[in-house]
Amino acid sequence: MIFAYALILLVVGTVLFHFLSPWWFTPIASNWTMMDQTVNITFWVTGVVFIAINLFMAYCVIRYRHRKTIQAHYEPENKKLEWWLTIVTSVGIAAMLAPGLAVWAKFVTVPIGASEVEVIGEQWNFSYRFPGKDGVLGTTDIRLASVDNPFAIDPNDPKGQDDIVVSSPELHLPLGRPVKVLLRAKDVLHQFAVPAFRVKMDMVPGMVTYFWFTPTRTGTYDALCEQLCGMAHFTMRGRVVVDEPDAFQGWLDQQPTYAQTRNEVAGDVTAGQASYAVCSACHGQAAEGNPQLNAPKLNGQASWYLVRQLQAFKHGVRGVADQDTYGKQMVPFAATLTDDAAVKNVVAYIASLPDTHPAGTVPGNSDKGRAIYATCASCHGGGGQGVWSTNAPRLAHMSDWYMKRQLQYFQQGLRGSHPQDFNGAQMAAMAKSLDGEQGINDVLNHIGTL
Numbered sequence: 001m002i003f004a005y006a007l008i009l010l011v012v013g014t015v016l017f018h019f020l021s022p023w024w025f026t027p028i029a030s031n032w033t034m035m036d037q038t039v040n041i042t043f044w045v046t047g048v049v050f051i052a053i054n055l056f057m058a059y060c061v062i063r064y065r066h067r068k069t070i071q072a073h074y075e076p077e078n079k080k081l082e083w084w085l086t087i088v089t090s091v092g093i094a095a096m097l098a099p100g101l102a103v104w105a106k107f108v109t110v111p112i113g114a115s116e117v118e119v120i121g122e123q124w125n126f127s128y129r130f131p132g133k134d135g136v137l138g139t140t141d142i143r144l145a146s147v148d149n150p151f152a153i154d155p156n157d158p159k160g161q162d163d164i165v166v167s168s169p170e171l172h173l174p175l176g177r178p179v180k181v182l183l184r185a186k187d188v189l190h191q192f193a194v195p196a197f198r199v200k201m202d203m204v205p206g207m208v209t210y211f212w213f214t215p216t217r218t219g220t221y222d223a224l225c226e227q228l229c230g231m232a233h234f235t236m237r238g239r240v241v242v243d244e245p246d247a248f249q250g251w252l253d254q255q256p257t258y259a260q261t262r263n264e265v266a267g268d269v270t271a272g273q274a275s276y277a278v279c280s281a282c283h284g285q286a287a288e289g290n291p292q293l294n295a296p297k298l299n300g301q302a303s304w305y306l307v308r309q310l311q312a313f314k315h316g317v318r319g320v321a322d323q324d325t326y327g328k329q330m331v332p333f334a335a336t337l338t339d340d341a342a343v344k345n346v347v348a349y350i351a352s353l354p355d356t357h358p359a360g361t362v363p364g365n366s367d368k369g370r371a372i373y374a375t376c377a378s379c380h381g382g383g384g385q386g387v388w389s390t391n392a393p394r395l396a397h398m399s400d401w402y403m404k405r406q407l408q409y410f411q412q413g414l415r416g417s418h419p420q421d422f423n424g425a426q427m428a429a430m431a432k433s434l435d436g437e438q439g440i441n442d443v444l445n446h447i448g449t450l
Helices: 002-020 033-063 079-107 245-253 258-262 269-283 303-314 325-335 340-352 366-380 400-412 422-431 436-447
Strands: 115-122 125-130 164-166 170-174 179-185 190-194 199-203 209-213 219-224 237-243
Touching: 002 033, 033 079, 115 170, 115 190, 164 258, 170 245, 179 190, 179 199, 199 209, 237 245, 237 422, 269 340, 303 325, 303 340, 366 422, 366 436, 400 422, 400 436
Parallel strands: 115 179, 170 237
Antiparallel strands: 115 125, 125 164, 179 209, 190 199, 190 219, 219 237
8 A cells, every 4th residue: 555655646746846847948049849849749648658557556556455355356368458558559659759750850851041050079079160152061071180170171172262160169150040050070979969949960970960940049058969979078068159140240250261271371480489588487498387487388288289278368268267376477478479470479489499308296196196097098198198189288298286286276167167268168077077186196196107
């Protein structure tokens, strides 16, 4: 009897939780109301079945409980009951599947005149590509992917020269215009999902998948990878911003074309040497770093990473937290680099300096650190060499005291909290897996042996 009452309470509690729960779908921001309708139909069908089966079980427990005066009746088959169960089950399954098939048919039937945007997934970021004035995306070949061509666009295809490339995980789209979203993966299986739009689709290496939708509300919406794609899968996030058409066009006009990124002039070492004179006061003549002035080693670090960090300081993405004293000090120095060319020049000069190996200063247990570093290696490489495709800088032979401070800043939210610092947000999530200061010391001590 207690079991029967538990089943009844389970049904009542579940139904109340369903209708009274504050957790429900986010307000829809696209044309796909059919998605919600299909889910609601599924809820009703499965809900009715759940209630019926559990209440029937409770009834049976009560009605046919053991009593000495009643003898059980053995009935191995009941044709009438089997037919009813078959018919009711078939109707329920059809009620759930038929709406889904109808939605799927519309989901992959792109309306005439829809614009296109390509989403590229890789561990652990999204980037985007729009057709240029010719309205056609250029061909790609994953074998062409490099730090200078992260979109793997074929440089010999004239149709790709005017493609508009967006390296940031933030995508802008115009309000009220249907858009076909082409999906491509560079490494492993990913997924592009925007819950507010009720859209998602797998991104499969070697093929292009797609869906379409029409944004119906302006705003900012999270984009997620909902396929387990590796160690940092949970940090793979993007953002979709829906703008009024004029605002969208203004944003799009600011994005570079593939041809423009190819024609960017490399940094000038001589000009960079003059600019570095200011930097050398803290970071040293050979960019070897100076712990007394809280200036980390720069030589040997990847140029793409130094460029990104200087741009982050210049644009207010880094050094904005009040407690980040040293980051705030760096902001005015980065501002002396007046444009992108100046940034590339000083980084080119730093790249020309000989690599030095600073002595380790952080005590720790290297053996314990080796086990912890297995997670870090997924992005930064087994030897701490850094990997451009995962946006992970070099760690080996860099200033360990500086890395310790940055890991603590990530844990405390002083780094990686700016809405435009997508890579910093990923690192903040990973840094929290380290067990306090001792965990940081151990992993840095192991990095010192690489």
